[in-house]
Each structure stands twice: as structure tokens, then as C-alpha cells.
Amino acid sequence: MNAILLIGHGSRDPEGNQELLEFARSVAAKSPDTLVETCFLELTGPTISEGIAACAARGASRIVLVPIILFAAGHAKIDIPMAIDRAKAKYPEIEFVYGRPIGVHEKIIEILQSRLAEAQPVAAVAGAGRGAVSEAEVSDQDTAVLVLGRGSSDPDANSDFFKMTRMLWEKLPYAWAESCFIGVTRPSYPEGLERCLRLGAKKIIVLPYFLFTGVLIKKINDMTLEFAEAHPEVQVEIGGYFGFHPRLVELVLERVHEGLHGRVFANCDNCQYRLVAQEHHHHHHDHDHGHDHHHDHDHDHHHDHHHDHHHDHHHDHEHTHNTADQAAKKVNGL
Structure with missing residues (x-):
């Protein structure tokens, strides 16, 4: 059996x-x-x-x-x-x-695309009202997708993560898709957000590369909201983790x-x-x-x-x- x-x-x-x-x-x-x-x-x-x-x-x-x-x-x-x-x-x-x-698998790219389409303003996800914020349409060429992973001390795992971000970008209309990590290795999440700003992004969509919820997902929501409040000139959205896709x-x-x-x-x-x-x-x-x-x-x-x-x-x-x-x-x- x-x-x-x-x-x-x-x-x-x-x-x-x-x-x-x-x-x-x-x-x-x-x-x-x-x-x-x-x-x-x-x-x-x-x-x-x-x-x-x-x-x-x-x-x-x-x-x-x-x-x-x-x-x-x-x-x-x-x-x-x-x-x-x-x-x-x-x-x-x-x-x-x-x-x-x-x-590394094409089905994960499909999951990421699905979560990207469902992304919402971080204030809504984190349950914090930012008041009447103007959400003017931002072009694809002014939009960055920031894929956020757990991070590992194993370079093999980290390189696969970067590969997945690249594979995702190949299927997107957006100007940039960047990679960063919440822990263990670099670039860190704050460094990833800062890179998107320096590239000129007027909108940043954060995609957590996580299977299920946990302590880190809640930390990510808090950090993203804090960043959005510090940069009101930038639209910040966040997608869901993989979950029961x-x-x-x-x-x-x-x-x-x-x-x-x-x-x-x-x-x-x-x-x-x-x-x-x-x-x-x-x-x-x-x-x-x-x-x-x-x-x-x-x-x-x-x-x-x-x-x-x-x-x-x-x-x-x-x-x-x-x-x-x-x-x-x-x-x-x-």
C-alpha cells in the first residue's frame, strides 16, 4: 500500500x-x-x-x-x-x-500571476485606513513588482528564487521585477523597496513568496504599511501568499x-x-x-x-x- x-x-x-x-x-x-x-x-x-x-x-x-x-x-x-x-x-x-x-516550476509562476492580479493597497490588507488617498492610474512602465522571499544561507536556494523572479518578469508588462528577502541574506526587504524607488517606480506591488501564513507574513504586512505611510507619493500594493491555490x-x-x-x-x-x-x-x-x-x-x-x-x-x-x-x-x- x-x-x-x-x-x-x-x-x-x-x-x-x-x-x-x-x-x-x-x-x-x-x-x-x-x-x-x-x-x-x-x-x-x-x-x-x-x-x-x-x-x-x-x-x-x-x-x-x-x-x-x-x-x-x-x-x-x-x-x-x-x-x-x-x-x-x-x-x-x-x-x-x-x-x-x-x-522551480511553471505552476508557481501561475500562482504568482494570480496573486499579482489580486493585489490590494496595503492599507486595506493590513486593516489600516489611510483616509482618502488618490489612486491615480499608474502606467506599467512606472510599476515595479517586488518578490519577497524568506531567505536562506544556501546560495542554491537563493539563486532559484532569483530565477523564479526572472521567469515571472518575462510574462509581465511591468518595467521591473525585483527580488529581496525578509531575513538571513540580502538584499533585505527595505533594500528591495529602496531599489524600486531609485529605479523610479511610482507603484510597487509586493509579492510574498510564502506558502502559508505565519509570523513573517504578519511582519511583512506591518513593514509594508509603514513604508507606504512614509512614501505617500508611491502607490504600494501587496499580494497574498500561495495558500490553497x-x-x-x-x-x-x-x-x-x-x-x-x-x-x-x-x-x-x-x-x-x-x-x-x-x-x-x-x-x-x-x-x-x-x-x-x-x-x-x-x-x-x-x-x-x-x-x-x-x-x-x-x-x-x-x-x-x-x-x-x-x-x-x-x-x-x-
Whole structure:
């Protein structure tokens, strides 16, 4: 029996965790013949191990683990594979398939376009009245779209975020589409807003690149309203996060289908470098739940190769960093 285990990040905001659970029910409704369970990486439960145990208790013989995470960074490259390693030892009779995170996909562009079309003046979204503000028509050539991401210490994830902004801009009539982050890395959100001003934007539409609500979404609304009040000469609108968009459900089901029936890109299960990174993660990872995953290695982890990713294969990565040979020797016991 097949089971789908959806892995959410987890939030300090119970509302965000509840939205992930509701989203999982939407996925389950589209997969009536498959067991569906939900778990979280941190900050709330059930944990990954508890989610796997729930699947096993319901009779699963194969579990497809799909991260409900936007980009592959520390959690997707290290934490989840470690949990799968432990589960393989505990449940040798179960086949584990690791699906891809949401990643770079045309359906995300469609979601962004949809949220862009629904954008509203930030005062309305934040519940603050600005009085009678003139909203004169601003031309597309005077409009900037500012895509706002979470931010990561993994350059791979950050570069994918910039790629998505570029892909979005290709489909828009607006003069600019800029990228910025709310934390961890730069350009920061205030720097992104300032850049739009310096480019000459008379209207800025902020697009939060987030799956569900949470502490950061509420912080973003407050920061955007503060900026708008400080710059009354600029129209400032804000779009919604991804939420329960039907394209997101379709994309997650596509990731599940890849695991069950197709071919999945590598997720580092047997990558020799990961084993060394795993030790680094245990001994040097400052896990303050602010998610500043400072892996002190440069790891261009694009995985442009294809293979069946069922966690019982061996593949050779030609990593072009200085620790590759040492990692291989360590794994081979040399």
C-alpha cells in the first residue's frame, strides 16, 4: 500500500500550521486510494518519525515523502535524508521514496500571476485606513513588482528564487521585477523597496513568496504599511501568499506521482559529501529555530542528472569542491 507523507516546515504561528493541515486534506481529497499523513520539520508536531510511524501503522509498504518546502536548502538536503536513513533501519520492510521540494516550476509562476492580479493597497490588507488617498492610474512602465522571499544561507536556494523572479518578469508588462528577502541574506526587504524607488517606480506591488501564513507574513504586512505611510507619493500594493491555490495542490500531486511512477531528481540520499556535511550539521549547527542554516561549504547542488531515487542506489557526484576527495575517503574507510 502506498502512503504519502507531506512534510511541512512548522511555524510558531498555530494559524500557519493549521493551514498546512488543511492543505494536506486538499491533497488527500485528490488521492482517495492513497494514505496521506502530515508531519513537520520543527516547532510543532507530529515529527517526521511520528509521521512515518503513522504510515507504517496504517499498513504502508511504500512511503513517498514530499517536502512542502519552496526550495532545496539545509532541511531538504540534510535533515529529511537523515530522518529517512533512520526510518530505513527501523522499517526495513518499507520502501522509502524521497520526492522533490516544490522548487522551480511553471505552476508557481501561475500562482504568482494570480496573486499579482489580486493585489490590494496595503492599507486595506493590513486593516489600516489611510483616509482618502488618490489612486491615480499608474502606467506599467512606472510599476515595479517586488518578490519577497524568506531567505536562506544556501546560495542554491537563493539563486532559484532569483530565477523564479526572472521567469515571472518575462510574462509581465511591468518595467521591473525585483527580488529581496525578509531575513538571513540580502538584499533585505527595505533594500528591495529602496531599489524600486531609485529605479523610479511610482507603484510597487509586493509579492510574498510564502506558502502559508505565519509570523513573517504578519511582519511583512506591518513593514509594508509603514513604508507606504512614509512614501505617500508611491502607490504600494501587496499580494497574498500561495495558500490553497489549486495549482499548488496540482504541483504537490505531481511530485508524488514522480515518486510513485516516474523518475525523481537526486535528493542527496547517497551523496558522499552529504555524510560529511551531516557530521558538520550535528556538531556545528546553531539551531536557534531562526533557520539560519550556516553550512560553511559552497555546494552547487543542481543535480541535473536523473535517476530512480528509491534510497537504495549509489551514484557518483562530481563535486568540484575541495572536500570531495576527503569525503570519498571517509565514506570508503580510507
